[in-house]
Amino acid sequence: MPGTVVTFYSYKGGVGRSFTTANIAVLLARWGYRVLCVDWDLEAPGLPDYFRPLLGAEPAAGVVDLVDDFLAGASQPGAHITRLIGEGGLDLLAAGRADARYVGRVQGIDWEGLYERGFGEYLEECRQQWITDYDFVLLDSRTGVSDIGGICTAHLPDRLVVLYTANLQSVQGAVDIAQRANEARDRLPYDRPRLTVLPILSRFDSREEYNRAEEWRRICLDETKGLYHDWLHQAVSPDAMARQLTLPYVSYWSFGEQLPVRDEPRPGPDQISYALETVAAVVAHDFDRTDLLAENRDAYVGAVRSKKHQFRHGVRVSCPRSTLDIAAELVKALGELDVRANLSLSGDRTLLTRAEDDARHLCLVVDREMSRWQSAELELFLHRTVGQDRRVMPVLTERTDARVLPGYVRNLQYLRLGPSLGPAEVAREIAGQLAGGSGSSLLDLLRQTTRARLRPARWFLVDEILRDLFTADDATADELAADLALAIRPRGHDDDRVPAPPGVRRALESAVKAHEEATLRKESGRP
CATH class of the missing domain: 3.40.50.300 (P-loop containing nucleotide triphosphate hydrolases)
Incomplete structure (x- = not known):
């Protein structure tokens, strides 16, 4: 250009x-x-x-x-x-x-x-x-x-x-x-x-x-x-x-x-x-x-x-003090997988105004509930993320109930730490997602499709619609797609209801199809 x-x-x-x-x-x-x-x-x-x-x-x-x-x-x-x-x-x-x-x-x-x-x-x-x-x-x-x-x-x-x-x-x-x-x-x-x-x-x-x-x-x-x-x-x-x-x-x-x-x-x-x-x-x-x-x-x-920002790190791992050891292991394991990562420990919220935006993606290690620091860190990250290819990746401890998380985080695909999924395994999952190898990132794909036209104030509404779209039958999916089109319509549109624009509808259909094919490949053991 x-x-x-x-x-x-x-x-x-x-x-x-x-x-x-x-x-x-x-x-x-x-x-x-x-x-x-x-x-x-x-x-x-x-x-x-x-x-x-x-x-x-x-x-x-x-x-x-x-x-x-x-x-x-x-x-x-x-x-x-x-x-x-x-x-x-x-x-x-x-x-x-x-x-x-x-x-x-x-x-x-x-x-x-x-x-x-x-x-x-x-x-x-x-x-x-x-x-x-x-x-x-x-x-x-x-x-x-x-x-x-x-x-x-x-x-x-x-x-x-x-x-x-x-x-x-x-x-x-x-x-x-x-x-x-x-x-x-x-x-x-x-x-x-x-x-x-x-x-x-x-x-x-x-x-x-x-x-x-x-x-x-x-x-x-x-x-x-x-x-x-x-x-x-x-x-x-x-x-x-x-x-x-x-x-x-x-x-x-x-x-x-x-x-x-x-x-x-x-x-x-x-x-x-x-x-x-x-x-x-x-x-x-x-x-x-x-x-x-x-x-x-x-x-x-x-x-x-x-x-045009050149990020020094691929992932920032944010954690409270109760998970510091786990987060440190996660950062180390990501490094061994050639994913540059740094650690962000919850602290004084006022420090966030001086925080450098030095990582492309944000990984939230949540223990019981998100700390006020993590909530503020997430808010700041989202303010800097509009229209960009950047992800929020929650990692929950065994004692964290996903239902108590804020709506935006609750609707994201999250990983659960446990006996079979330690820091090393979580690092491999994250590296796979960032490399595009995870077939379960449909929500991310749909968000990327709509965010170019999405007003920030509508993020939570659209996330709810996208989440519900996974479990909807055909008739409900049509209604939800219309809801999605309404949520991302151009400002100043006077209609109470607008049909899903063809481009958005096709993007939704192709994204669902890609998700289904990836799931079948995973279940059959094919690459």
Whole structure:
């Protein structure tokens, strides 16, 4: 899949555009994406100052060198990339080398003349190379109306992020540029779809003058609401989304060029990195699944954080102190089966906010009942699991009654420790499930089929339906399938009852058939 070019633009200066671009780039790179940041604000370049802690050396070249390459008749664009260190696959294409010649080089560029000589086709080659090498190319554009602004807002991007502050010049200028960009794209000799635009209210302080802040929220929404129609889910109001896409003013971060996302790895709602994570997640989701964002912001961010996340462990084994020895044996046995596992011992619930999401799957060793720690650990795991191939695998001691477990855990396939099933045998069962060798994982298969369309608030309802579907006769199965379709229907659907969509119904039928065939093979001893 080719990468996506996203331009960050502001009509006026002082809105935090470069600040936002740099921090979003760090987040995307941290989440496992390959990211290139391009500093197109040639008159006032600033990205190298934000990336100073990540620079091994000063940029030796940049965008202005692309112009020189073209004028020199280069057969293909030069790279001129500066590698950044410490944040995954993050690279920088600076404006140029910051030396005594730089200002003169910029002032000597005749953009109109360049395009007449074929520079547009040359930039297309640059763009093609970038989207081949990177998942995201983030352009930090110059402010105002300019030739460079046209390159960044009309020619190069797939998506446009416009930042504005709560004044009419800023917001109306941003909306006007978005409209001009789409009109300009219609005249380009390149195949470009309509530009989708993400409006961001930046440096917004609602803490002291609350009434005036709400008044200006309304004014800004009235000016920008037309920008939401091309991408916002029909069940989500522009007002609800605009509140998610607001960057608060935090005076601490207004001094110097800083990257708060590096100092706030697990931010709370009152921290600016929390809002930056939300914007980064919208970019990573390609402006999609906004109904999930409106309903469960943490799940929305967690989905993209996990998509490219490289887990250090395959399984986290969570246990209370009463089963510590058993859990330790289980971790050891999993390791011998080439399943990387780590141990999580129940403790202070507040520690969970600082817990690293370092294992793909969660194994809960439950003794009598789930501890409060395990309940909180499970809740946190589920928040980070929406739409991902990650499993919860309960292991119950002999004295644990499954009926006292929470609904979601009770409905999962669980393993029971006993005389014939010790830690080593449980490890083999878990390894088999993760390798796809267990024929009894129908519930997991059905959940994976539906979760892409499933709202988190419906998890428990759908789990109950799936559980009952196993023991239902044909007539009841039809009714339950309709219940399932109702539970996962698109938000805003007005019908009280909807038939099972053909795709869901076929998936259910094929999953049941696969389960039956696997059971027959197991009973007959065939592989």
